[in-house]
Amino acid sequence: MFDSNEGPVIGVIADDVTGASDVAVALRRRGLRTMLxxxxxxxxxxxxGHDALVIALKTRTVDRREAVARSLAALAWLRARGAGQVYFKYCSTFDSTAEGNIGPVLDALADAMDVPMVATTPSSPEHGRTQYNGYLFVGDVLLSESHMRHHPLTPMTDSYLPRVLGSQSAYRAGVVPLAEVRRGEIGRRLAELRGQGVRYALVDAVEDDDLAAAGRALAGAPLVAGAAGLAGGLAAARPSSSYDDAPAPPLTGSAAVLAGSCSARTLEQVAAVIEAGRPAHRLDVLADPDEESLAKAALDWYDALGPGSGAPIVYSSLEPAALRRVQEALGGERSAAILESAIGRVARGLVERGVTRLVCAGGETSGAVVGALGVPGGVIGAEAARGVPWILTASGLALLLKSGNFGEPGLLLEASATTPMGVA
Known part of the structure; x- marks a missing residue:
């Protein structure tokens, strides 16, 4: 259905900052010169010189009209710079609300590019995300039975992706079953679905080889969507460039951790930092629902720290029960907006005080940090964990932007140590 080519520039539109770094490193691993x-x-x-351009947006939970507008602006920029293949990157847990924004953005991109069929999958086996018969699994359980069922912003209560996507989109969604993926019949199945009036084909994949097969079948597709796994499959199917080993973050200067995600894994990681005796300050939005005041208190606390105490952590991450109390008192959107603004202000203040290495946990948190710092982008460096690369900016600042669910329990602690992970 799609013709192969000599490997055009891949242009990626990611719906959040941590997802952008995840897909960028998936492309870099395959030898593609990648700019973020x-x-x-x-x-x-x-x-x-480059083979892939990745644009990190902050569109996962904003108003869908704004998400569409930002995504179309990114599309226009990428196509004007020669992107022959466009990849819409969303989270491997298909994070979205009942209204979107995966469906509305996909509809807008496909309409703008006049693409009749888009293949997609959130499968990312290395992160424990797999799709089978159209159902998304997180580890050994269905998405709807995982921690994502209780996500504060994008609770996922349905595991059957054609139904989820179909509820958000103006077009029909279907499935490419695993058996057909493994028989090399992806192209035939896509043509069959298209003949049935289906626009979105969710491709089953439970192993990396399945994603590689999908990448080969979709090598010439003008528009593809999914998590970082399928992007890696696309990159593997094309001629790669010679790319030097990824640079490591600088070892000079001080480090700090900023955490806002309330995912189970981030809570474990925050606890590990605190249990190690690192200085810790919580942004308590119930006690002080003002972003400027919250940030000032955190920076005053930082200024009072003595030398040799280790990289501190400023966090707003909460256990589910505490999070519910905050949302009941202030509302989910208002509390999130206050905390994101506050943590952005803290990040700016820390950099002004000489911090050169920031470790950030959570997609919304990471977006707030890069927005507050006005960081235009950077070079993809060494990985501190699978899919979590260091991003080295022209100003000398090193950023680690971690999706809430990624990394082992010790990631935040180790990445902010004197010799961080990812350094040989």
Missing amino acids: FFGTPPEGTDLP
Whole structure:
């Protein structure tokens, strides 16, 4: 159905910052020279030699009209710079609300590119996300039975992806079953679904080899969507560039941890930092629902720390019961907006005080940090954990932007140590 080509520039539109770093490192691993930008770059942005351009947006939970507008602006920028294949990157747990934004953004991109069929999958076996018969699994359980059922912003209560996507989109969704993936019949099945009036084909994949097969079948597709796993499959199917070993973060200067995710894994990681005796300060939005005041208190606390205490952590992550109390008192959107603004202000203050290594936990948190710092983008460096690379900016700042669910329990602690993970 799709014709192969000599490997055009891949242009990626990611719906959050941590997802952008995840997909960027998946492309870099395959030898593609990859550039990452936070937000759609301005006209005239210098572009050295590259094979992939990744734009990190913050569109996962914003109003769907705004998500569509930002995504279309990113699409126009990428296509103007020669992107022959566009990849819409969403989370491997299909994070979305009942209204979107995966469906509305996909509809807008497909309409703008006049694409009749889009293949997609959130499968990412290395992160424990697999799709079978159209159902999404997190580890050994269905998505709807996982921790994502209680996500504060995007609770996922249905595991059958054609139904989830179909509820958000103006078009029908179908499935490419695993048996057909493994028989090399992806193209035939896509043509069959298209003949039935289906626009979105969710491709089963439970192993990396399945994603590699999908990547080969979709090598010439103008628009593809999914998590980082399928992007890696696409990259593997094309001629790779010679790319030097990824640079490591600088060892000089101080580090700090900023955590806002309330995922179970981030809570474990925050607990590990605190249990290790690191200085810790919690942003208590119930006690002080003002972003400026919250940030000032955190920075005053930081200024009072003595030398040799180790990299501190400033966090707003809460256990589910405490999070519910906050949302009941202030509302989910208001409390999130206050905390994101506060943590962005804290990040700016820490950098002004000489911090050169920031370890951030959570997609919304990471987006708030890069937005507050005005960081335009950076080079993809060594990975501190699978899918969690260091991002090295032109100003010398090293950023680790971690999705809430990623990494082992000790990741935040080890990444902010004197010799961080990812350093040989």
